[in-house]
Amino acid sequence: xxxxxxxxxxxxxxxxxxxxxxxxxxxxxxxxxxxxxxxxxxxxxxxxxxxxxxxxxxxxxxxxxxxxxxxxxxxxxxxxxxxxxxxxxxxxxxxxxxxxxxxxxxxxxxxxxxxxxxxxxxxxxxxxxxxxxxxxxxxxxxxxxxxxxxxxxxxxxxxxxxxxxxxxxxxxxxxxxxxxxxxxxxxxxxxxxxxxxxxxxxxxxxxxxxxxxxxxxxxxxxxxxxxxxxxxxxxxxxxxxxxxxxxxxxxxxxxxxxxxxxxxxxxxxxxxxxxxxxxxxxxxxxxxxxxxxxxxxxxxxxxxxxxxxxxxxxxxxxxxxxxxxxxxxxxxxxxxxxxxxxxxxxxxxxxxxxxxxxxxxxxxxxxxxxxxxxxxxxxxxxxxxxxxxxxxxxxxxxxxxxxxxxxxxxxxxxxxxxxxxxxxxxxxxxxxxxxxxxxxxxxxxxxxxxxxxxxxxxxxxxxxxxxxxxxxxxxxxxxxxxxxxxxxxxxxxxxxxxxxxxxxxxxxxxxxxxxxxxxxxxxxxxxxxxxxxxxxxxxxxxxxxxxxxxxxxxxxxxxxxxxxxxxxxxxxxxxxxxxxxxxxx
Amino acid sequence: xxxxxxxxxxxxxxxxxxxxxxxxxxxxxxxxxxxxxxxxxxxxxxxxxxxxxxxxxxxxxxxxxxxxxxxxxxxxxxxxxxxxxxxxxxxxxxxxxxxxxxxxxxxxxxxxxxxxxxxxxxxxxxxxxxxxxxxxxxxxxxxxxxxxxxxxxxxxxxxxxxxxxxxxxxxxxxxxx
Ligand SMILES: Cc1ncc(C[n+]2csc(CCOP(=O)(O)OP(=O)(O)O)c2C)c(N)n1
Numbered sequence: 128x129x130x131x132x133x134x135x136x137x138x139x140x141x142x143x144x145x146x147x148x149x150x151x152x153x154x155x156x157x158x159x160x161x162x163x164x165x166x167x168x169x170x171x172x173x174x175x176x177x178x179x180x181x182x183x184x185x186x187x188x189x190x191x192x193x194x195x196x197x198x199x200x201x202x203x204x205x206x207x208x209x210x211x212x213x214x215x216x217x218x219x220x221x222x223x224x225x226x227x228x229x230x231x232x233x234x235x236x237x238x239x240x241x242x243x244x245x246x247x248x249x250x251x252x253x254x255x256x257x258x259x260x261x262x263x264x265x266x267x268x269x270x271x272x273x274x275x276x277x278x279x280x281x282x283x284x285x286x287x288x289x290x291x292x293x294x295x296x297x298x299x300x301x302x303x304x305x306x307x308x309x310x311x312x313x314x315x316x317x318x319x320x321x322x323x324x325x326x327x328x329x330x331x332x333x334x335x336x337x338x339x340x341x342x343x344x345x346x347x348x349x350x351x352x353x354x355x356x357x358x359x360x361x362x363x364x365x366x367x368x369x370x371x372x373x374x375x376x377x378x379x380x381x382x383x384x385x386x387x388x389x390x391x392x393x394x395x396x397x398x399x400x401x402x403x404x405x406x407x408x409x410x411x412x413x414x415x416x417x418x419x420x421x422x423x424x425x426x427x428x429x430x431x432x433x434x435x436x437x438x439x440x441x442x443x444x445x446x447x448x449x450x451x452x453x454x455x456x457x458x459x460x461x462x463x464x465x466x467x468x469x470x471x472x473x474x475x476x477x478x479x480x481x482x483x484x485x486x487x488x489x490x491x492x493x494x495x496x497x498x499x500x501x502x503x504x505x506x507x508x509x510x511x512x513x514x515x516x517x518x519x520x521x522x523x524x525x526x527x528x529x530x531x532x533x534x535x536x537x538x539x540x541x542x543x544x545x546x547x548x549x550x551x552x553x554x555x556x557x558x559x560x561x562x563x564x565x566x567x568x569x570x571x572x573x574x575x576x577x578x579x580x581x582x583x584x585x586x587x588x589x590x591x592x593x594x595x596x597x598x599x600x601x602x603x604x605x606x607x608x609x610x611x612x613x614x615x616x617x618x619x620x621x622x623x624x625x626x627x628x629x630x631x632x633x634x635x636x637x638x639x640x641x642x643x644x645x646x647x648x649x650x651x652x653x654x655x656x657x658x659x660x661x662x663x664x665x666x667x668x669x670x671x672x673x674x675x676x677x678x679x680x681x682x683x684x685x686x687x688x689x690x691x692x693x694x695x696x697x698x699x700x701x702x703x704x705x706x707x708x709x710x711x712x
Numbered sequence: 713x714x715x716x717x718x719x720x721x722x723x724x725x726x727x728x729x730x731x732x733x734x735x736x737x738x739x740x741x742x743x744x745x746x747x748x749x750x751x752x753x754x755x756x757x758x759x760x761x762x763x764x765x766x767x768x769x770x771x772x773x774x775x776x777x778x779x780x781x782x783x784x785x786x787x788x789x790x791x792x793x794x795x796x797x798x799x800x801x802x803x804x805x806x807x808x809x810x811x812x813x814x815x816x817x818x819x820x821x822x823x824x825x826x827x828x829x830x831x832x833x834x835x836x837x838x839x840x841x842x843x844x845x846x847x848x849x850x851x852x853x854x855x856x857x858x859x860x861x862x863x864x865x866x867x868x869x870x871x872x873x874x875x876x877x878x879x880x881x882x883x884x885x886x887x888x889x
Contacts, residue, residue, distance in 0.1 A: 254744055255751055259795040262739060279795055313736070314795050439789035442782060
């Protein structure tokens, strides 16, 4: 006999399952194929739905929420164009290992495969940019699928999971017990490393004369405990620390052992130390091409330990000597214990530190002064100084401003830095800031943007207005797609093909039209006051900061070059490159 | 954005490997695995799949691939991290193992060539599964090499069409791999 009291529609079961998973926010956009779900959400106080202005905004907002709060982000979009619009954000989350559950509506089961109105093969399209995806065929499976989806999105190396739900499955009734019955645990990544590997690792660290920690986004993903453990292990060993773009904040930028970011736009000291090290301890970093530069010249004389939760990240591009599969927080804990148990003490790194100081003395982040004109680097430095007391969350778009933010804004704790590293998605920053602000209503959240990138998801200004989210947008307006212009200057003899930001809107008026406060900063003597006015305004603020137009982002390792071939500010490098060099990105 | 490919210190030798993959028999799993190979530029020399449990929940896929050892290792790691994948076994790595493939080979001809084809089929222990007065369809099971040789011989004797299943493999001895 059917107990009617436990019968619920698929849409209701979905909502109950989300509540059971502790979901506070859903970032979404309605449409025909998700109307039953929107109806189930109607008037439900337990979940807050943030209505974005474009589904790409929903996905990036969920990413920003996840990155800033450590909880999985949830997206709800309709079939066809709703789903395809979200794909960039899904691919972005896949590259940067962001936990996210994306619910997409689908045409009714009977119409699948008939080119029905707003039908897209969502599961097919997202197959290779999700950690896993589902097409739900039966409402009775929904609860367990949602349960497993959250597990997969958050466990191991995090990532996006898509649940595609045909409209008839949303309407069909099924049993809801209030209990999500866990599927067989088919996904159980290894988190703890073998003790003998750990013992070998700490012995190598203790014996190294020129060790370096190379940390990545994996530390952030492993939770704040991993960052604390990193600091503990660093203190025990004395080894200096560098980080990828995605790992900024795991180690405090003010620490004497901090070398700054490494890679293409990393500091001279970080890249030289990587090159000359005798031991690299890679923690949750994946030897990305932006980091390694020319592979055959990458840190030629070092032994390499690689700790990663994803075995497929190990030995992918760079052969390592000691692979350790495990969760960074757990493995760091194991290392600390093993270090203490073995009675190791920090090696004498005086010589190594002296060499590093020599590289630091090159002052690779120095840049020229332009009087009353605002150098973009200066704008970031002032923004950092004036907001420091608020310990803000910073998101970015993609381009020079992103690299300047990474270089001149200093991070002291994890989850404060939201940027699209792997996919490099322009248009990420504003929605990501909105998502972060939703999760952290009292925190100062700033999107550091470029004049081109901000236009990619500018419609989300309306979302912030609607939900009274006091996010700040700080545009370094150089009237160029600066990063493209820089590459054209360096490799195409300054033939600036389509990289000029023509017909820019009046950003202040545009912001005001959306109900934001708009501020324009044009000269150095307005800079501090403008930033302060932005901080002091309780609502959303758009700052249009006019900066020196032709400033370039240095230091820079030209693509395909070795770490030791860095270009610093003032080096005369404009010119052309041969075809092999041009083929690199 | 492109990624740079590995520039190996010493050029690695190409190796042929037979992998068996046990997977949840869910929609799209084959596309997922085949797509992984194309997206990352790995080679598939052959691929076979069929479900192997009574309730149709689990399938076994056998893939024959080739590449340098570092890539073979990557292939395994990439496969293992897919959620529906239970187990990946590299038979070539763990050996010894048997591998078998089935082929249907159609040959047309009359007179001497027809007799010769039949004699060859007998030597190879191929079975005749269809015949007309001017053609045979042979069924042949064996290692891919054996089938290659048989097909090569049939080319001179009126080969019309070949169908092959691709390899299935299994580790020798009493235990499962
Ligand atoms: C969606 C997308 N399209 C194109 C690119 C290529 N791209 C990288 S940086 C850049 C220019 C960004 O210009 P802007 O936002 O003004 O920032 P700036 O470099 O001037 O600081 C472009 C077009 C990209 N990263 N993302």
